Amino acid sequence: MTNATPAPRKKRFWSMERKQSAAGWAFLLPATLLIVLFSFWPMFQAFLTSFKRGLPTALQYSDPLYRNYAYMLKDKVFIQSVKNTFTYLIIQVPIMLVLAIIFATLLNNRDLKFRGLFRTCIFLPCATGLVAYSMIFRTLFTYDGMVNALLMKMGVISEAINWLNDPFYAKVVIILGLIWRWTGYNMVFYLSAMQGIEYSIYEAARIDGANQVQQLFKITIPLLKPIILVTAIMSTNGTLQLFDESVNLTRGGPANMTITMSHYIYNTMFTKNPNFGYAAAMSFVILVMVAVLAAIQMKVGDKR
Amino acid sequence: MREGAISKHVSRFFMYAFLVIVSFISVFPLYWAFISSCNNTQQILGGRMIPSTHLMENLRNLFAQQDVLTALKNSFATTLLQVVLSLAISSIAGYGFEIYHDKWKDRVMSVLMLAMMVPFVAVLVPLFQLFSKMGLLNTWVAFFLPSLATPFLIMYFRNSARTFPKDTIEAARIDGLNEFQIFVRMFVPMMKPTYAAAATITFMNAWNSYLWPKVIMQTSNATTMPMLVSNLMGGYVIDYGVVMAGVTICSLPTVIIFFCLQKSFTNAVAGAVK
Numbered sequence: 001m002t003n004a005t006p007a008p009r010k011k012r013f014w015s016m017e018r019k020q021s022a023a024g025w026a027f028l029l030p031a032t033l034l035i036v037l038f039s040f041w042p043m044f045q046a047f048l049t050s051f052k053r054g055l056p057t058a059l060q061y062s063d064p065l066y067r068n069y070a071y072m073l074k075d076k077v078f079i080q081s082v083k084n085t086f087t088y089l090i091i092q093v094p095i096m097l098v099l100a101i102i103f104a105t106l107l108n109n110r111d112l113k114f115r116g117l118f119r120t121c122i123f124l125p126c127a128t129g130l131v132a133y134s135m136i137f138r139t140l141f142t143y144d145g146m147v148n149a150l151l152m153k154m155g156v157i158s159e160a161i162n163w164l165n166d167p168f169y170a171k172v173v174i175i176l177g178l179i180w181r182w183t184g185y186n187m188v189f190y191l192s193a194m195q196g197i198e199y200s201i202y203e204a205a206r207i208d209g210a211n212q213v214q215q216l217f218k219i220t221i222p223l224l225k226p227i228i229l230v231t232a233i234m235s236t237n238g239t240l241q242l243f244d245e246s247v248n249l250t251r252g253g254p255a256n257m258t259i260t261m262s263h264y265i266y267n268t269m270f271t272k273n274p275n276f277g278y279a280a281a282m283s284f285v286i287l288v289m290v291a292v293l294a295a296i297q298m299k300v301g302d303k304r
Numbered sequence: 305m306r307e308g309a310i311s312k313h314v315s316r317f318f319m320y321a322f323l324v325i326v327s328f329i330s331v332f333p334l335y336w337a338f339i340s341s342c343n344n345t346q347q348i349l350g351g352r353m354i355p356s357t358h359l360m361e362n363l364r365n366l367f368a369q370q371d372v373l374t375a376l377k378n379s380f381a382t383t384l385l386q387v388v389l390s391l392a393i394s395s396i397a398g399y400g401f402e403i404y405h406d407k408w409k410d411r412v413m414s415v416l417m418l419a420m421m422v423p424f425v426a427v428l429v430p431l432f433q434l435f436s437k438m439g440l441l442n443t444w445v446a447f448f449l450p451s452l453a454t455p456f457l458i459m460y461f462r463n464s465a466r467t468f469p470k471d472t473i474e475a476a477r478i479d480g481l482n483e484f485q486i487f488v489r490m491f492v493p494m495m496k497p498t499y500a501a502a503a504t505i506t507f508m509n510a511w512n513s514y515l516w517p518k519v520i521m522q523t524s525n526a527t528t529m530p531m532l533v534s535n536l537m538g539g540y541v542i543d544y545g546v547v548m549a550g551v552t553i554c555s556l557p558t559v560i561i562f563f564c565l566q567k568s569f570t571n572a573v574a575g576a577v578k
Contacts, residue, residue, distance in 0.1 A: 021404055023400075023482075024404025025404075026400075027396045027397060027399060028409065028412070030397065030453070031394055031416075034393065034449075034452050035416050035419050038431065038449065038451075039419040040419065042429075042431050043422055043426060045427075045429075046429055103326065106323060107323075118323050121326075124330055125330055125334070127561070129530055130512055130530075131530040131554070132533060132551045132554050133333065135533055135550075136333045136334070137333070138537065139348065142349070145349050149350065150351060189573070243515045244515070248537075265425055266428075266518075276433070290421055
């Protein structure tokens with residue numbers, strides 16, 4: 001009689017499982033290294049640089065360390081850029097998301113004719129580059145341009161509006177541009193999520209006498225809540241980084257009244273006296289704002 | 305009963321009218337830019353809605369003012385390189401994260417996803433310093449290197465790898481394929497629609513990127529199309545016909561892709577959150 005318990009099979013170091021796991025690591029390694037090298041590492045570097053002052057070639061830690069951050073509170077242009085960016089954020093993002101939900105609701109109706117055509121049209125602005133559309137809007141809204149001519153012909157205004165050189169109207173143009181460019185983009189998210197909702201729910205609701213508005217608030221929005229949260233976070237993130245429109249549509253003008261934070265950071269980096277430390281400090285403030293606003297949105301989105 | 309039917313017709317009429325107006329506003333700026341590339345400044349500012357005969361003149365002036373061919377070459381080269389390389393790197397990573405997932409790989413994945421929240425401006429200063437130290441300013445490599453691996457693409461491919469049948473992998477292993485061969489010969493061909501979608505959105509993003517190229521592509525030899533278009537409004541006297549010709553050339557590739565691959569593009573836009 002031999003011993004009943006079989007001798008434990010010696011596991012080879014390179015077992016099938018280990019081999020496969022190693023292959024997995026090898027597959028994800030290049031991308032992981034790239035993201036660490038070009039995202040996380042520079043973020044850490046930016047944090048260090050934000051405490052430094054001096055020429056780009058001779059950056060030194062400032063005394064006191066928080067000097068760049070303290071300077072922000074006195075820097076009128078920076079404060080104006082924060083105000084501008086938040087004006088865009090608070091006015092444009094809600095309008096855009098509400099419009100996107102309305103368009104998606106209308107287009108989700110299966111009885112609607114030309115659905116595909118409408119969707120293509122509303123989505124088309126996404127095929128336009130940010131610089132390209134900024135140029136188009138700049139041309140449309142220039143003082144002797146088409147929008148003024150049209151509005152005067154229609155009798156809406158009696159005198160041409162100096163759209164791009166008026167602090168208020170220049171912001172209006174940027175907000176109009178952003179809404180034009182991004183509403184269709186967000187609509188596609190909602191449409192795709194709505195296709196995941198059983199259509200029979202709507203049919204049942206209609207039989208029960210629920211009208212379009214009731215269906216929207218009682219069925220669509222509650223079920224779409226996660227995706228609305230995602231689009232809100234993405235739009236917030238994007239708006240806080242606004243650059244192309246500020247540079248090309250209004251040039252930040254008049255007198256920095258439309259300049260965004262990213263635009264000002266760029267200007268700080270590439271002027272006669274570049275100040276990398278201060279630019280890094282301001283960019284770090286954007287990072288914190290993105291994180292805080294995302295956290296708030298998630299918190300609010302969770303409760304509802 | 306009769307009244308209800310009438311109000312239904314009325315509301316339907318308003319719905320269609322609304323959608324027609326919205327569609328018109330959506331399409332109009334791009335349509336107008338395209339036809340305006342055939343018009344002169346006077347016609348453009350006057351609001352002419354149909355093309356005239358100034359296209360060749362505008363193009364001639366544009367090519368005389370700016371090195372369009374160099375910008376086109378730079379834009380196409382950098383964009384195509386970015387599409388090919390980032391799809392390769394991100395898709396194999398997404399595949400690796402999903403197929404071989406274990407506790408540690410999942411953790412690495414969630415850390416990488418945090419990078420999605422890092423605004424690009426927040427890393428602009430150190431990246432610029434890094435690339436100038438490496439002597440990569442004004443090179444194609446500098447254009448695409450920072451955005452080769454994106455959390456978005458990795459997640460997109462990870463989600464699609466979820467639908468890749470495990471049986472296929474087992475069968476391929478029994479047939480003697482190694483892990484990399486399984487990815488190249490089984491996964492890639494099966495996921496063609498995913499690759500098409502990822503390619504369209506990467507092309508759009510790369511072609512239109514502006515801030516980063518503006519920072520690192522500083523010489524006129526390294527200009528890309530969006531930068532060239534931006535330069536067209538620099539002077540005191542603006543030739544709007546030339547501007548619109550530039551806008552049209554810059555927008556054509558993405559508009560063509562939009563119309564040819566709209567389904568792929570839509571899938572990619574919405575696919576990230578599935």
